[in-house]
Amino acid sequence: MTTLVNCNGIAKRYMRGTQSRGGTVSVDVLASVDLQIRAGDFIALMGPSGSGKTTLLNLLGGLDRPTRGTIEVAGQMLNAMTGATLAQWRSAHVGFIFQFYNLLSVLTAQHNVELPLLLTHLTRAQRQKNAATALQIVGLADRANHKPGELSGGQQQRVAIARAIVADPQLLLCDEPTGDLDRATADEILGLLQSLNREHGKTIVMVTHDPKAAEYARTALHMDKGRLVEAATERSAS
Numbered sequence: 001m002t003t004l005v006n007c008n009g010i011a012k013r014y015m016r017g018t019q020s021r022g023g024t025v026s027v028d029v030l031a032s033v034d035l036q037i038r039a040g041d042f043i044a045l046m047g048p049s050g051s052g053k054t055t056l057l058n059l060l061g062g063l064d065r066p067t068r069g070t071i072e073v074a075g076q077m078l079n080a081m082t083g084a085t086l087a088q089w090r091s092a093h094v095g096f097i098f099q100f101y102n103l104l105s106v107l108t109a110q111h112n113v114e115l116p117l118l119l120t121h122l123t124r125a126q127r128q129k130n131a132a133t134a135l136q137i138v139g140l141a142d143r144a145n146h147k148p149g150e151l152s153g154g155q156q157q158r159v160a161i162a163r164a165i166v167a168d169p170q171l172l173l174c175d176e177p178t179g180d181l182d183r184a185t186a187d188e189i190l191g192l193l194q195s196l197n198r199e200h201g202k203t204i205v206m207v208t209h210d211p212k213a214a215e216y217a218r219t220a221l222h223m224d225k226g227r228l229v230e231a232a233t234e235r236s237a238s
Helices: 053-060 083-093 109-119 124-137 153-165 183-200
Strands: 003-018 023-038 042-046 068-073 094-097 171-175 203-207 219-224
Touching: 003 053, 023 053, 023 068, 023 203, 042 053, 042 183, 053 068, 053 171, 053 203, 083 094, 083 109, 094 153, 109 124, 109 153, 124 153, 153 183, 171 183, 183 203
Parallel strands: 042 203, 042 219, 094 171, 171 203
Antiparallel strands: 003 023, 003 068
């Protein structure tokens, strides 16, 4: 497998407080993280709350910038990109899946999935076709005209996954994607992610606290206090 993501010495520091209220305090969230992710891998990123998992996920997706170090994804150095260029790159190469779906309640599933394509030069007919295909992949072709309030939690997360894959990104970043679901529904969603990895070749990084969720991944990484603290645990791809 080729390397899709290459992180060298990345650190992230935030400043808290204000000068008017006793000054600011620096908080180191990530400390010199080195990470290589192979194309086609499915990584479960685990660790206690506050360990830096979501911060690392945001950096990989270009939602934030490191204080120090470099991040290269698919041959592109994210540090070197301007804000506008980074946003355009992100819309084409990265899909995001969150715990709480982030669907627009006034739009149908079809229109929610189409939203990322509004940033492209696709025609309306092409956007509709791609969104319909994405909904078919996640098993919701028959719910295209339903609004989020008419769908179960698991169905809403499937719509969110369809939205994440509609632009055919190389990298899927998932932040506790099953944290709001019951066990049976969570297993269905994790099985879908596993299928996207194995059958569609998507590289996935999933933040999770759930050891059972991590079992669906090919590789488990562990973080604590802003550092990767254990060697990767690899599982069979079968």
